[in-house]
Amino acid sequence: MTDQKPALRPACANFSSGPCAKFPGWTPEKLKDAVVGRSHRSSLGKARLKKAIELTREVLEVPADYKIGIVPASDTGAVEMALWSLLGSRPVDMVAWESFGDGWVSDVMKQLKLKDARKITAGYGDLPDLKQIDFSHDVVFTWNGTTSGVRVPDASWIPANREGLTICDATSSAFAQEMDFTKLDVVTFSWQKVLGGEGAHGVLILSPRAIERLESYVPAWPLPKIFRLTSGGKLIAGIFEGETINTPSMLCVEDYVVSLEWAKAVGGLKALRARADANASVIDAWVARNKFAHHLAKVPGTRSNTSVCLTLDGAEDVSKKMVKLLEAEGVAYDIGAYRDAPPGLRIWCGATVETKDLEALMPWLDWAYAKATAV
Ligand SMILES: Cc1ncc(COP(=O)(O)O)c(C=O)c1O
Numbered sequence: 301m302t303d304q305k306p307a308l309r310p311a312c313a314n315f316s317s318g319p320c321a322k323f324p325g326w327t328p329e330k331l332k333d334a335v336v337g338r339s340h341r342s343s344l345g346k347a348r349l350k351k352a353i354e355l356t357r358e359v360l361e362v363p364a365d366y367k368i369g370i371v372p373a374s375d376t377g378a379v380e381m382a383l384w385s386l387l388g389s390r391p392v393d394m395v396a397w398e399s400f401g402d403g404w405v406s407d408v409m410k411q412l413k414l415k416d417a418r419k420i421t422a423g424y425g426d427l428p429d430l431k432q433i434d435f436s437h438d439v440v441f442t443w444n445g446t447t448s449g450v451r452v453p454d455a456s457w458i459p460a461n462r463e464g465l466t467i468c469d470a471t472s473s474a475f476a477q478e479m480d481f482t483k484l485d486v487v488t489f490s491w492q493k494v495l496g497g498e499g500a501h502g503v504l505i506l507s508p509r510a511i512e513r514l515e516s517y518v519p520a521w522p523l524p525k526i527f528r529l530t531s532g533g534k535l536i537a538g539i540f541e542g543e544t545i546n547t548p549s550m551l552c553v554e555d556y557v558v559s560l561e562w563a564k565a566v567g568g569l570k571a572l573r574a575r576a577d578a579n580a581s582v583i584d585a586w587v588a589r590n591k592f593a594h595h596l597a598k599v600p601g602t603r604s605n606t607s608v609c610l611t612l613d614g615a616e617d618v619s620k621k622m623v624k625l626l627e628a629e630g631v632a633y634d635i636g637a638y639r640d641a642p643p644g645l646r647i648w649c650g651a652t653v654e655t656k657d658l659e660a661l662m663p664w665l666d667w668a669y670a671k672a673t674a675v
Contacts, residue, residue: 303671306664309631310657315648316634317446317472317607319492319499323562323652326496334554340547349542352553355560360474361569362505363481367540369504370548372526375471378488378502381527382467383407383440386486386510389517390464391416391437397428398445399640400469408440412521424448424642425596435462444473447638449609449646453601455483465510474503475563476576476606476650485510491552494572494606495559496652498552511535563651572651573605579649580605582658592669596644604649609637611644614673619644621672622665631664 314321335345353368362368371378387408394405394417401421408417418437422428427450433439435458444451451473458466458480465485473479474487475494481487487505491497506514514530526545529536539545563572580603587593587610596609612618619637622645626632637644645665649658 303674304667305629306660306667308660308663309629310654310660310664312654312657313631313633313661315632315653315658315661317493317638317646317648318490320494320496320648320650321652322496323559324654325562326558330558331551331554335550338550340544340550345550346542348550348553348557349544349548352557352560353540353542355557355564356503359560359563359568359572361481365508366481367506367511367535369506369529369539370542370544370553371502371504371539372500372544372546372548374492374499374502375469375488375490376502377526378490378504379404379467379469380407381502381504381529382486382488382510383412384521384523384527385519385529386465386467386513386517387412387438387440388414388519388521389438389513391418391434392464393418393420393433393437393439395420395428395430395433395439395441397422397426397450398424398442398448399638400446401442404440404442404469425450425598427452427599427602430457433457435459435464435466438464438467440467440469442469443479444470444477444604444606446472446604446607447609447641447646448596449604449607450597450602451477451604454478455480458483465507465513472604472606472650475569475572478573481505481507491556491559494576494650494652495556495563496650497556497559498549500552501548501556506540559652566651575651575653575655576605576649578655579653579658580608582655582662583608583610583647583649586662586665590666590669593665596642606648606650607646608649609641609644609646611642612669616643618669618672622668625668625671626664629664632661 474489
């Protein structure tokens with residue numbers, strides 16, 4: 301191992317797992333058509349919000365009979381709306397294997413205090429035994445565990461004829477991983493992940509069965525206005541046509557629209573997935589070359605192609621030292637493991653990251669590891 305700095309640097313050093321890198325070529329100039337200074341309820345404002353919904357359906361390949369809404373408070377807002385509006389009509393299985401999934405477990409058990417709730421969990425690096433899930437219950441899970449880099453490999457474990465609803469936090473998988481919508485009743489995500497958009501707004505996607513639940517079941521607890529999806533027992537249709545519950549940032553909306561247009565231009569969902577796969581395989585190859593680096597996700601089929609989490613041999617602070625060194629060199633920002641996860645690195649490989657930038661980063665990881673472990 302050499303002390304010499306690699307000659308090549310990533311052109312973009314943004315490898316954060318959220319907010320993630322903007323798409324290649326993004327500049328503030330891209331937002332020039334933003335409907336700013338106007339009401340979001342003006343025909344112009346509503347049209348832009350509707351466009352964001354339509355492009356989401358097109359790029360994410362959402363079935364025509366599913367509803368797509370833009371909601372407040374980012375992905376967390378979308379998940380909370382779903383949990384508080386839908387749960388309680390039947391038992392629920394809470395499936396979690398890292399920090400964000402654990403957060404939803406705690407919400408349902410400690411805040412909603414649902415009696416009929418089971419925890420099906422695993423530690424960092426593993427996926428729980430999905431065979432334990434009872435699909436006559438509602439099921440809440442995170443498709444891609446952002447803080448452990450463990451994802452469900454596919455949706456084959458979800459029966460098509462389930463009785464309960466499947467509620468899926470897909471914020472770090474949407475636009476990067478193959479998700480079978482017919483197996484999912486609620487899908488949520490935020491804009492700042494795979495498409496490199498801005499935080500603040502969430503997307504809530506509902507299947508016909510989720511809508512049926514909303515229209516036939518009233519939770520026993522009060523719902524604040526910000527969570528309310530129905531009025532007089534009927535779905536508030538406007539939310540799914542661009543009439544947001546409260547005021548959105550039209551600058552963020554514009555940024556999302558131009559990100560979706562970029563996604564379309566590079567080839568849509570398939571191309572976005574291929575970009576993430578190519579990125580993750582650069583790190584796979586690096587791990588294969590280095591005995592000291594390991595995927596936190598134990599089973600290859602469960603390894604994320606977005607939030608790739610690694611552990612490193614050596615003292616606990618090796619990764620922290622590396623993160624500092626790499627940041628000081630301006631070659632990688634925000635690649636430390638999540639605060640609740642085992643120490644290590646987490647490198648975002650979503651579609652807006654350029655493969656050549658990851659390729660340029662790998663020799664820097666060698667350099668930083670050598671430096672961080674030198675006595
Ligand atoms: C799986 C998962 N769920 C929820 C969140 C919270 O997202 P937001 O900040 O958009 O509410 C994150 C953020 O990284 C996440 O990775």
